Amino acid sequence: MNMNYTSEELAFRDEVRAFLDEKLPADIAEKVKGFRHLTKEDHQRWQQILCKQGWYASHWPEEYGGVKWTPVQKHIWDEESCRYGAPRSIPFGVNMVAPVIIRFGNEEQKQTYLPRILSGEDWWCQGYSEPGAGSDLASLKTRAVRQGDHYIVNGQKTWTTLGQYANMIFCLVRTNTEVKAQAGISFLLIDMNTPGITVRPIITLDGAHEVNEVFFEDVKVPVENLVGEEDKGWTYAKFLLTYERTGLAGIGLSKAALSHLKELASRRLKNGRPLIEDTSFSQRIAKIEIDLTAAAISNLRIIASVEGGGVPGAESSMLKVKGTEIRQSINDLARRAIGPYAIPFVAEELSLEHEGEFLSDENAAPLSAYYFNNRKLSIFGGSNEIQKNIVSKMILGL
Amino acid sequence: MDFRLNEEQQMLQDTVARLVRGEYSFEKRLEFSETDAGFSVDFWKQLGELGLTAVPFPEELGGFGGTGVEVQSVMTELGRGLCLEPYLQSVIFGGGLISQAGDDSQKEAWLEGIASGGLQAAVALQEPQSFYNLNDVETRAEKNDKGYLLNGRKAVVIGGHCADLILVSARTSGDTSDANGISLFALKADTAGIERRVYPTIDGFKGCDLTLNNVQVDAGALLGEEGNASGVIEYQSGRAIAALCAEAVGVMETANELTLDYLKQRKQFGVPIGKFQVLQHRMVDMMSELEQARSMAILAASVANEEQSDERRRVLSAAKNIIGRSGQFISEQGVQSHGGIGMTWEYNFAHYAKRLIMINHQLGDDDFHLERYASLLQAS
Ligand SMILES: Cc1cc2nc3c(=O)[nH]c(=O)nc-3n(C[C@H](O)[C@H](O)[C@H](O)COP(=O)(O)OP(=O)(O)OC[C@H]3O[C@@H](n4cnc5c(N)ncnc54)[C@H](O)[C@@H]3O)c2cc1C
Numbered sequence: 163m164n165m166n167y168t169s170e171e172l173a174f175r176d177e178v179r180a181f182l183d184e185k186l187p188a189d190i191a192e193k194v195k196g197f198r199h200l201t202k203e204d205h206q207r208w209q210q211i212l213c214k215q216g217w218y219a220s221h222w223p224e225e226y227g228g229v230k231w232t233p234v235q236k237h238i239w240d241e242e243s244c245r246y247g248a249p250r251s252i253p254f255g256v257n258m259v260a261p262v263i264i265r266f267g268n269e270e271q272k273q274t275y276l277p278r279i280l281s282g283e284d285w286w287c288q289g290y291s292e293p294g295a296g297s298d299l300a301s302l303k304t305r306a307v308r309q310g311d312h313y314i315v316n317g318q319k320t321w322t323t324l325g326q327y328a329n330m331i332f333c334l335v336r337t338n339t340e341v342k343a344q345a346g347i348s349f350l351l352i353d354m355n356t357p358g359i360t361v362r363p364i365i366t367l368d369g370a371h372e373v374n375e376v377f378f379e380d381v382k383v384p385v386e387n388l389v390g391e392e393d394k395g396w397t398y399a400k401f402l403l404t405y406e407r408t409g410l411a412g413i414g415l416s417k418a419a420l421s422h423l424k425e426l427a428s429r430r431l432k433n434g435r436p437l438i439e440d441t442s443f444s445q446r447i448a449k450i451e452i453d454l455t456a457a458a459i460s461n462l463r464i465i466a467s468v469e470g471g472g473v474p475g476a477e478s479s480m481l482k483v484k485g486t487e488i489r490q491s492i493n494d495l496a497r498r499a500i501g502p503y504a505i506p507f508v509a510e511e512l513s514l515e516h517e518g519e520f521l522s523d524e525n526a527a528p529l530s531a532y533y534f535n536n537r538k539l540s541i542f543g544g545s546n547e548i549q550k551n552i553v554s555k556m557i558l559g560l
Numbered sequence: 561m562d563f564r565l566n567e568e569q570q571m572l573q574d575t576v577a578r579l580v581r582g583e584y585s586f587e588k589r590l591e592f593s594e595t596d597a598g599f600s601v602d603f604w605k606q607l608g609e610l611g612l613t614a615v616p617f618p619e620e621l622g623g624f625g626g627t628g629v630e631v632q633s634v635m636t637e638l639g640r641g642l643c644l645e646p647y648l649q650s651v652i653f654g655g656g657l658i659s660q661a662g663d664d665s666q667k668e669a670w671l672e673g674i675a676s677g678g679l680q681a682a683v684a685l686q687e688p689q690s691f692y693n694l695n696d697v698e699t700r701a702e703k704n705d706k707g708y709l710l711n712g713r714k715a716v717v718i719g720g721h722c723a724d725l726i727l728v729s730a731r732t733s734g735d736t737s738d739a740n741g742i743s744l745f746a747l748k749a750d751t752a753g754i755e756r757r758v759y760p761t762i763d764g765f766k767g768c769d770l771t772l773n774n775v776q777v778d779a780g781a782l783l784g785e786e787g788n789a790s791g792v793i794e795y796q797s798g799r800a801i802a803a804l805c806a807e808a809v810g811v812m813e814t815a816n817e818l819t820l821d822y823l824k825q826r827k828q829f830g831v832p833i834g835k836f837q838v839l840q841h842r843m844v845d846m847m848s849e850l851e852q853a854r855s856m857a858i859l860a861a862s863v864a865n866e867e868q869s870d871e872r873r874r875v876l877s878a879a880k881n882i883i884g885r886s887g888q889f890i891s892e893q894g895v896q897s898h899g900g901i902g903m904t905w906e907y908n909f910a911h912y913a914k915r916l917i918m919i920n921h922q923l924g925d926d927d928f929h930l931e932r933y934a935s936l937l938q939a940s
Contacts, residue, residue, distance in 0.1 A: 295828075296899050298829045301830075364906075365905040366905060366910075367905055367911070368762075373900075433693060502686055502715060502716040505718070505761045505763070505921050506759045506760075506767065506769075507759065507761055533917075537895045538903055541902075542900070545896075
């Protein structure tokens with residue numbers, strides 16, 4: 163048993179730190195650390211920097227422009243970039259559709275799409291969920307009917323994260339209604355600029371615009387945009403979801419959020435003393451820190467097993483559940499830490515350009531909104547209930 | 561033993577319920593929230609005309625002489641509709657402070673207006689550093705020959721943005737957190753030197769922070785004895801806590817009804833999701849939390865107008881602690897049970913969820929009241 167990094171891994175960590183010290187734009191890091199909204203331009207700026215360094219597509223094969231990081235190296239990158247306040251990559255292109263194209267797509271699709279993901283020319287979004295198909299994804303109804311060299315797509319997708327910025331969407335569509343639900347689904351790549359597509363914003367409870375509805379009305383999609391075989395899309399969809407879930411535990415993000423919380427609690431006063439010295443509050447923090455330590459080690463154990471050639475299965479579902487609960491409870495405490503100032507919602511203070519005095523703490527404005535927004539963590543990417551169903555089936559045989 | 565409302569109380573509750581149902585759809589609430597007032601001026605007027613803003617006041621003010629139970633009936637229904645009107649701030653808290661601390665001429669000047677809804681009061685007792693401790697007061701009031709000169713800052717005054725009268729605590733002697741030395745003043749909102757920084761709240765209300773910059777008032781603005789307001793403030797915040805608990809119960813009732821409906825109606829995997837045992841048990845837990853909260857709101861209402869005592873303090877802190885915890889449980893588990901839809905602005909549940917969390921940030925959160933309760937524990 164050895165829980166320490168090797169000297170190569172330590173050297174890699176130094177390299178990552180030097181890069182982040184030098185290249186991460188301060189304004190972007192400040193937004194990330196203060197839980198403020200990032201613009202499309204912020205994301206793109208950071209992506210360009212990462213691409214230049216060759217670190218953007220960290221789990222693609224080298225032949226397509228990826229880096230050959232070991233699972234431990236990826237972990238180090240994740241941990242350090244969260245600590246520095248680097249934005250998470252928007253996963254839909256680089257981490258979701260790309261692995262599917264690399265694994266199941268044809269040569270032409272690889273040549274067409276992968277470079278455009280790297281260059282930032284394409285912004286992808288994920289068209290899985292529908293109003294009637296959330297947890298029960300296989301019941302999706304969006305139809306694609308083949309007509310000559312095109313599919314004609316009709317239907318509706320929903321909860322499409324950042325679809326307002328996207329020019330490409332990967333969709334699960336029904337191509338066969340005669341067979342079992344899972345057997346009649348195909349995986350289509352669709353240009354959002356095709357006539358017949360409408361994007362409508364969904365505003366979340368915190369007033370933010372992050373998700374959308376996407377409507378398809380007689381949308382003509384060339385058959386070349388089918389990935390793999392017709393009606394086999396479910397297999398690719400499931401392959402993609404394993405990629406989606408691995409990152410969802412968010413250990414690095416929780417660590418960053420916890421240190422933000424401690425800093426906040428050292429600044430805020432209760433009875434004239436820093437809140438962090440208050441017994442009941444410090445015990446709440448301590449409990450979360452202990453939970454997070456355990457989750458971080460569980461995460462490392464999964465990473466080590468992958469490094470040794472294992473395949474993470476239900477463990478990553480368990481970790482998703484724990485990890486999201488931990489992050490939500492950190493958000494909960496951050497909101498509690500500002501006491502009655504959790505109530506005001508001063509929108510102008512969400513912007514870094516805000517000049518003039520802050521209502522209370524310069525970091526207070528986003529905290530309640532962020533708490534509410536992050537209730538999503540236990541809902542999306544397969545809700546925590548669904549993760550537990552997976553564990554009980556796969557590991558426990560129940 | 562009988563927990564039922566008597567006929568009059570039931571009638572009162574039904575009247576408010578009918579009014580809320582008729583006038584306060586969710587869509588309208590969103591609109592009211594966007595106006596400058598931040599609530600429905602028309603609905604407020606109707607509450608006044610029907611005598612509902614007078615419920616806790618004596619008969620000579622057109623009131624019922626209502627106690628905690630009558631207030632509870634009104635607040636629960638306002639909670640069910642997620643109503644934005646300043647009933648808690650103006651009628652219960654503001655009106656309560658003046659009733660208890662004011663002299664005859666002060667009562668005469670203001671109470672009738674408050675009881676009829678024509679005059680709107682707000683309370684400004686907390687400060688940026690005070691967390692939830694209302695004895696933590698830095699704002700100073702210096703006596704001079706014209707009366708008092710006030711300087712300081714007051715935090716998160718819900719309804720303060722459009723109140724006519726603001727009840728402010730200020731220190732006339734003592735150190736920041738001494739219970740002694742706090743005085744209470746009734747300031748007309750347009751007095752020179754009062755600056756309001758207005759903002760919306762995350763749960764749809766409006767409020768402000770106040771800066772008091774050499775605010776000169778005459779001696780008639782002092783409510784009660786100089787330096788001796790701490791007890792009055794504590795007593796009246798207790799009445800407000802009981803009222804807030806009743807509101808919370810109304811919010812929770814509706815939140816649970818919405819969730820239960822959703823479990824029956826939303827289908828996934830070919831069945832209503834309410835068929836999944838994990839969601840059934842969670843819904844049962846949410847209902848049990850509501851029952852606990854309801855019991856404590858009833859208990860709180862029963863002591864709200866009793867004489868001050870450690871027992872009253874304990875009950876109110878216990879109630880607020882339970883309400884904080886059960887409210888958060890129902891809010892979070894309700895969102896989770898709804899899936900994505902529970903997180904959207906257009907769907908009413910999300911707004912109930914937000915109100916429940918924010919109630920915990922008013923008048924002390926569950927930690928604050930747990931500590932207060934613990935400090936009052938009896939040895940046996
Ligand atoms: C902010 C946000 C962003 C999202 N981004 C995207 C995106 O970019 N692209 C995309 O395609 N989708 C996206 N989603 C959709 C997300 O994947 C779904 O919300 C999720 O799968 C849950 O589906 P649902 O909302 O329809 O809830 P439902 O499936 O209706 O579930 C409601 C409740 O029932 C529970 N439940 C359902 N079935 C079972 C069961 N068998 N056993 C026990 N409990 C069960 C659920 O856990 C949940 O608590 C996003 C969602 C949110 C909230």
